[in-house]
Amino acid sequence: MPMAVGVAAGIVLAAIIVLVGLFKLMWRVAEPNEALVISGSAHKTEGLGEGMGFRIVTGRGTLVLPGVQAVRKLSLDLNETQLSVDCVTHQGIPLRVKGVVIFKVGDDLVSIANAARRFLDQQKMMPERVHIVFAGHLRSIVGGLTVEDMIRDREKLTGQTRAACGTEMEKLGLIVDSLQIHEIEDPTGYIKNLAMPHAAAVQRDARIAQAEANRMATEAEQAAAARMSEATRDSEILQAGYQAERDKAAASARQAGPLADAAARQEVVVQETRVAELEAHRREQQLQADVRKPADAKAYEKRTLAEAERDARISGAQAKAKETELAAAAEATRVKTAASAEAQATEARGRAAATATRATGEAEAAATQAKGLAEAEAAKAKGLAEAEAIKARAAALAENQEAVVAQQLAENWPKIVEAGASAFGNVEHMVLLNGADGMADMFAKALTMGGTGLGLARKLLASMEEPGGGARDGNRLNGSGPSGPSGPGTPVPITDDAA
Known part of the structure; x- marks a missing residue:
């Protein structure tokens, strides 16, 4: 039982969904600026008679049977077409009239029905068709008017054109919201020539008015110049009086001025003299501080350094001489010691040789002893001679x-x-x-x-x-x-x- 209830609920829900989908598919709503034209069955519309074959819906929704009825939209928006029509006036003067026509489909069902029959599939062709209608009527109306009538009463041209096109526009299901004539072109210059007498008269009047204005302006300028001259004269007289008073005061001031200048100059000279004395004293002190004292200090420094260097060199020379003397004495002692040592060695060798070769040693020892003594004496004499030579050279260096x-x-x-x-x-x-x-x-x-x-x-x-x-x-x-x-x-x- 519960399963059967669930199946029934599902079927009902599916049926509701299908019905809603079908309703949305069948329901059509007309926008405020459009009309729905429904065809496919005979309809009776109030004011249109029976058996029209289509139904018009504006500003509301309606049901449409898919597959049985067809729905198409007719725009109720404004449209415009530019007019540029070559015309000939009653006087035979060619003109070009330019303007604009603003029109739309009428809001009543009759106009919508007429427009639907003629423009439902050709709505973009509406401006061209309207231009053709207005161009024909505009040529006809201009041909019955003169240029002067068109210029002086352009509203008459506009009213006659709208009245002439009203019947045909009603048959097309269209109404004219606005018709404006912007410009009337005159290739022959008729309008320009027509305006020339008036322009010349206006120019003449303007020149006359300008001349009169110039005359009045000149008179006013001359009167103003005379008043200015008078005012200038009075002003110069007053200025001359003021100048005399200023000259008198200036003369008095000039008399007092030189005395005051002299006194001031005297004070200035006194002050400048004092300043010069102070400046000279300052420069003298600056010279003492910047030049004399540094120079004395540098001279004292150089003198002290020279004396110190001299004493150092004398001390070095004396030390060098003493060192030379000591070196000479040491060399003499060394030579003497070496000679004595050599003699003792030779004597020892002689005694050893004498002991080894007693037979021949005595004579040879005596000879060797004599030779060693001779060499020792020679070495001693050589050392004494070198010492004497060094001493003599040092004495000669000291003397000369x-x-x-x-x-x-x-x-x-x-x-x-x-x-x-x-x-x-x-x-x-x-x-x-x-x-x-x-x-x-x-x-x-x-x-x-x-x-x-x-x-x-x-x-x-x-x-x-x-x-x-x-x-x-x-x-x-x-x-x-x-x-x-x-x-x-x-x-x-x-x-x-x-x-």
């Missing part, structure tokens, strides 16, 4: 340093000249402005570099004994001697090792 330095410089003269000429070794290109003379001068300067060094050495020798008080005479201390006056410089002692 200049001669010793000159001798050493003479021995090393070639090397000095070579070192002086080495300055030209890195010169890749040399330009001489005076030819061979310039070359000779260049080599002469290179060769005289050694002489310059010799003169410098002499000056140094002249001043080296200043701190120690051991100079041979007072002239050396004063910068004069056998080699001439010595220039300023730091004394450098020349020892045997420096040579």
Whole structure:
């Protein structure tokens, strides 16, 4: 039983769905701007008679039997067509009339039925058909009018055209909402010529009015110019009076001005003088601080450094001399010790040889002993001679340093000249402005570099004994001697090792 109820409910639901689908398929609704034309059976429509063969529905829905009836739509929207019609007036003047016609299908059933019979499948052809209708009637109406009538009363042309086309438009099921004549073109210039007398008259009146206006404007300008001249005269008179008063005041001011200027200038001069004095004092103080004191400090620094360097060099020279003397004594002692040791060794070897070869050893030992003693004495004499030579050389250096330095410089003269000429070794290109003379001068300067060094050495020798008080005479201390006056410089002692 429950299964049967379910099947019955399903059948009922399916039937409802089918009915709804069929209803939607059969139900048609007309939009506000369209009309439904239903054909396929005879219908009786009020006002249209019987047996029309189709039914018209507007603004509502209706049932349509699919397969039995056909439904088509007729638009009730506005349409327009542009008019451009060549016409000839009653006077035989060709014109072109341009305008626009706005029309639509009538809202009554008769108009819809007439439009459906003529345009249902050709709704896009409506503007062309309407243009043909209006063009024919417009030519007919223009042919009965003159150009003056059309220009002066264009509404008459519009009304006659609408009235003439009304019957035919009603038969087509159309109504005219608006008819406007925009423009009337005149290829022959008739309208222009028609307007020329009026335009000339208007131009004449305009010129007359302009001339009158110019005359009145000129009179007004002359009167204004006269008033301006009068006002200018009065103003100049007043200005002359004011100028006289200003000149009088200016003269009084000019008399007081020079005195005030002189007093002010005197005060300015006093102040400028004081400022100049203060500026001079400031510059003097600035000079003391910026120039004099730094210069004194630099001079004191250089003097102190020179004295310290001089004392250091003297101390070094003395130490070097002492070292040389000690080295000579040590060398003599070494030679003597070596000679004694050699003698003792030789004596020992002699005694050993005498013990081994007693037969011949005594004579040979005596000879060997004599030979060793001779060699020892020779070595001793050689060491003493070298010591004496070193001592004599040191004494000679102390007595006549200049001669010793000159001798050493003479021995090393070639090397000095070579070192002086080495300055030209890195010169890749040399330009001489005076030819061979310039070359000779260049080599002469290179060769005289050694002489310059010799003169410098002499000056140094002249001043080296200043701190120690051991100079041979007072002239050396004063910068004069056998080699001439010595220039300023730091004394450098020349020892045997420096040579």
